[in-house]
Amino acid sequence: KVRSVLVQGDVFLNCSLTEAFCIAIVEAASCGLKIVTTKVGGVPEVLPPDMVEFSTTTPNDIVQSVSDTIELIYSERKKYNKKERNQLKWEQHNRISNMYSWVNVADRTEIVYTKIDSVKTKTLYEKLQAIQSLGSLYGKIIILLLIFAFIVAMVGYEFFFPAKDIELAPDFPYQKF
Numbered sequence: 001k002v003r004s005v006l007v008q009g010d011v012f013l014n015c016s017l018t019e020a021f022c023i024a025i026v027e028a029a030s031c032g033l034k035i036v037t038t039k040v041g042g043v044p045e046v047l048p049p050d051m052v053e054f055s056t057t058t059p060n061d062i063v064q065s066v067s068d069t070i071e072l073i074y075s076e077r078k079k080y081n082k083k084e085r086n087q088l089k090w091e092q093h094n095r096i097s098n099m100y101s102w103v104n105v106a107d108r109t110e111i112v113y114t115k116i117d118s119v120k121t122k123t124l125y126e127k128l129q130a131i132q133s134l135g136s137l138y139g140k141i142i143i144l145l146l147i148f149a150f151i152v153a154m155v156g157y158e159f160f161f162p163a164k165d166i167e168l169a170p171d172f173p174y175q176k177f
Contacts, residue, residue: 006031010073013066017057019043025052030096032089034073036065051092 006012012028014037021042025035029051037043039054046052053072055065076085098104122130131146132139 002027003031006033009033011036011066011069013062014038014043015057015062016040016043022046026096026100030093032086032092034069036062036069038062048095051095 006028010033012025012033012035014022014025014035016022016038017040019038019041022037025037025043025046029035029047035047035052036055037052038057040057044054053065053069055061076088080088128143131142134142
C-alpha cells in the first residue's frame with residue numbers, strides 16, 4: 001500500500017528535527033520521488049547527494065528547498081518526455097535497491113561487527129591496574145568507590161526491578177529450523 005500512495009507524488013518532504021535513519025526517505029526515493037529533508041542526525045548518510053535536497057529546520061529554508069525541488073521537476077518535465085522521466089525513476093529505484101539489498105546490509109553489518117570484535121578490551125585486572133596507577137592512595141579510593149557504587153546499583157536495581165518480576169524469554173526452537 002505504501003508504494004501505491006508514494007508513486008502518485010513527485011516530492012517527499014521529511015521535516016524531522018531529529019532522526020537516526022529515516023527509512024521513509026529510502027522508500028520514497030525507491031518510488032522515484034524527489035526527496036526534500038532536513039539535514040539532521042544520520043539523514044545525510046542515507047541517500048547519495050544527487051537524490052536529496054537538504055534543508056535546515058527553519059520554515060523559510062524548508063519552503064525554499066521545496067520550491068527549488070519543484071522547479072527541478074518542472075525543468076525535467078520540459079527536458080524529458082513521460083517515458084524518459086519514468087525511466088529516470090526506475091533507474092533511481094534500481095540504485096536504491098542495490099544500496100539497500102539485504103545482502104548488502106548484511107555484509108556491511110558483518111564488517112561493523114568484525115571491527116568491534118577485533119578491538120581488544122581490557123580485562124578487569126588491567127582496568128584495576130590502570131586505576132591503581134593514578135596514585136597509591138587516590139587509586140585505592142577510586143577502586144573502593146567503584147565497589148561501593150556497584151553494590152548500591154545492584155541493591156537498588158533489585159529493589160526497583162526484582163528478579164522475580166522479570167519475564168524470561170522462552171528459548172528459540174532451533175530444532176525446527
